[in-house]
Amino acid sequence: MNDHLAFRAWRARLNAPPLPAWLGDALAGAVLGLLGLPSPLAVLAPLPLAFLHRRLARSPDGRAAFRTALVFALAFFTLHLAWLPASLGEVLGPLGGLLTVLVLPAAALTWAVPLALTRGVFGARTLAALPFAWVLLELLRTRGPLAFPWGNPGYALTGTPLAQLASVGGVALLTLLVTLTASVLAGLGSSRRPALLALFALWSAAWLWGRWVTPAPAPTPxxxxxxxxxxxxxxxxxxxxxxxxxxxxxxxxxxxxxxxxxxxxxxxxxxxxxxxxxxxxxxxxxxxxxxxxxxxxxxxxxxxxxxxxxxxxxxxxxxxxxLVPFGESLPFSRVLGFLYTPVLRSLGMAGLTSLTxxxxxxxxxxxxxxxxxxxxxxxxxxxxxxxxxxxxxxxxxxxxxxxxxxxxxxxxxxxxxxxxxxxxxxxxxxxxxxxxxxxxxxxxxxxxxxxxxxxxxxxxxxxxxxxxxxxSVRYGDWVSWGSGVALLALLPLPTRRRGGRPGGPEAGAP
Structure with missing residues (x-):
């Protein structure tokens, strides 16, 4: 009798409900945060990104993709930028350190929103579209009064021979390589062996080329x-x-x-x-x-x-x-002046204005x-x-x-x-x-x-x-322009109903 009860309890444990999906998203984001600069293991960044890409591609809709990307990004930026509240808290006091925590969800949204839109727009083609979407979203993160490019996946290759690709296409080309690798790994299955072999050949060729173009150190005059x-x-x-x-x-x-x-x-x-x-x-x-x-x-x-x-x-x-947002400039100060005034006074920085x-x-x-x-x-x-x-x-x-x-x-x-x-x-x-x-x-x-x-x-x-x-100097952001063209080419074509109306499932039927 006791043996039977113990067996039933063991089976119940085996059939226990799986861990919530968000926990896996958070864990993968945390792994990417731990692998990020300045870790020498940053080159492994495609692995946790592959988990993210797979989850995004399998999301039922854009909302679910947004939740996945937001949890992943929050975990990543919490570790990647952990130094921010700690270091600025020493300079600006506890309130200053606490306020910098707001950077974490803001940075996470700059990933989550574009990635969710990519899933919502491209549907079954999400894995193919994600690498090019990453290039464009990282370009956007370098623009405007809130520009903050920390966390760009391309920087994961800085300490490797692959970094020499930056002379061809800048950090955008490195970002494309990292995220393309993630998409290939996310789509692997029994029929995807050629894709894996092609990926291995690409990395090998880029690695060998990077070593070949790097000369031995020489005296400088x-x-x-x-x-x-x-x-x-x-x-x-x-x-x-x-x-x-x-x-x-x-x-x-x-x-x-x-x-x-x-x-x-x-x-x-x-x-x-x-x-x-x-x-x-x-x-x-x-x-x-x-x-x-x-x-x-x-x-x-x-x-x-x-x-x-x-x-x-x-x-x-x-x-x-x-200028550094909120350090050397006060973004949208004409609209948010009523918020800046009491906060700056509390930090002992009353009268602080933006640099020109x-x-x-x-x-x-x-x-x-x-x-x-x-x-x-x-x-x-x-x-x-x-x-x-x-x-x-x-x-x-x-x-x-x-x-x-x-x-x-x-x-x-x-x-x-x-x-x-x-x-x-x-x-x-x-x-x-x-x-x-x-x-x-x-x-x-x-x-x-x-x-x-x-x-x-x-x-x-x-x-x-x-x-x-x-x-890279001659042609500038050619990788970003090319990524935009690639995304346009990947857009799903509108289907047409019988009688010429778009959207019908019988498009193309006789």
Missing amino acids: RTAVLVQGAIDPRLKARGRTLDELGVYLDLTRGALRSGAADLVVWPETASPLPASDPGVLPALRGLGVPLLVGAPGDVPGQARNSAYGVDGGVTGRQDKRV PGRLLNVLPLRDLRAGVSICYESVFGPLSRQAVRAGANLLVVLSNDAWFGRGAGAEQHFQMGRLRAIETRRFLLRAGNDGVSAVVDPWGRVPFRAPRGQRGAYRVAFGVSSVRTP
């Missing part, structure tokens, strides 16, 4: 000095002083005692005053070396975040064009160098670097202040994403950060030098210049 002041951003927020300028001048003079340099790079907002200011320019001129200096803009009546070329005098100024964004591209000339400058956040927007190279830049420079990110993964993600700009354009990239990441990235994405994070110093590094034009 020029010297730059990257200056890392490691000044606490909270001190800057309380009020700028000329002591900051003194730190950078002393560090630079010390590095130049070891020998001449072709270029000195200071980070974002290194100087508290514009480089053209009469109290600053003579000191910069006295260094006797070409400089790139992060400082406030010198346009009267406007607050700008700028980079200056200085060589005897100011040779040019590049204003930051893409730059409108023009200015390649900064410094003797025979032509520097295409990105200021901090701008380094994750590929079109800006491509525009600079088309305008004659033979070198890319990033001025940053990632000290706001704290010691979490944010600064590392920022750096790893920016590495692709060097590959896309085949340019050396010099990066100077207030407390890091200060580094050199060569035209194949390798990092021959990286300064210790958080350590004050001036570092002499080697670099070169280039005048090549990659397909």
Whole structure:
């Protein structure tokens, strides 16, 4: 009797209802979050994405697909951006950290809505359409006042030979490869072996090509000095002083005692005053070396975040064009001003207003160098670097202040994403950060030098210049345009009823 009861209990456990579907969606999203940058396992991103694609393709309608995508994306961004509330909470206090949590559902919606629309529009062709939809949705995430490209699946390939494909089609081509792989894996079955073999051949060819086009490291003829002041951003927020300028001048003079340099790079907002200011320019001129200096803009009546070329005098100024949402700009402030006012007052930032964004591209000339400058956040927007190279830049420079990110993964993600700009354009990239990441990235994405994070110093590094034009530079967003055409081709054709009315099941019947 007891054995019979035990057997029945065992059978009941075997027939227990399965776990809720949303739990699997959340788990897959969490796995993608754990695999994301800066993890060296990011190349495995197609696996959890394959789970998502399969779930989307099998969803009965767009609403169910939306629920699946939203749960997946929330889990992903909760882990991928876990550093955001933690690091900004240190700077802005508990309320500031709590408010940044709102970024997570907002970012999740930028995935969930387009993916659900893809399922609703393409129906049985969802798996075929998803890779191209991903390319377009990631393009849209780089546009507008809320632009925030963190989490783009293409960056999963940054640390692999496959990243060299970015010289052909930018990060969009990497995104297409990752998500196409996910769709193929999601559709695998007994009759899909040819698709798997084709996918293996594609990855193998791209991997081998990436290794083939990457030359052995070679000596480079020029010297730059990257200056890392490691000044606490909270001190800057309380009020700028000329002591900051003194730190950078002393560090630079010390590095130049070891020998001449072709270029000195200071980070974002290194100087508290514009480089053209009469109290600053003579000191910069006295260094006797070409400089790139992060400082406030010198346009009267406007607050700008700028980079200056200085060589005897100011040779040019590049204003930051893409501002950090809710950090440097207050999106839709005319409509939401009634919300911003009490929140900013609670954060001790009453009176904060948006910076004025730059409108023009200015390649900064410094003797025979032509520097295409990105200021901090701008380094994750590929079109800006491509525009600079088309305008004659033979070198890319990033001025940053990632000290706001704290010691979490944010600064590392920022750096790893920016590495692709060097590959896309085949340019050396010099990066100077207030407390890091200060580094050199060569035209194949390798990092021959990286300064210790958080350590004050001036570092002499080697670099070169280039005048090549990659397909990515020449043809820009061709992958995105091609994806749009592919989606149009995949649209289901309207069927027609007997008598010529659209929509009937007997379309084409005699």
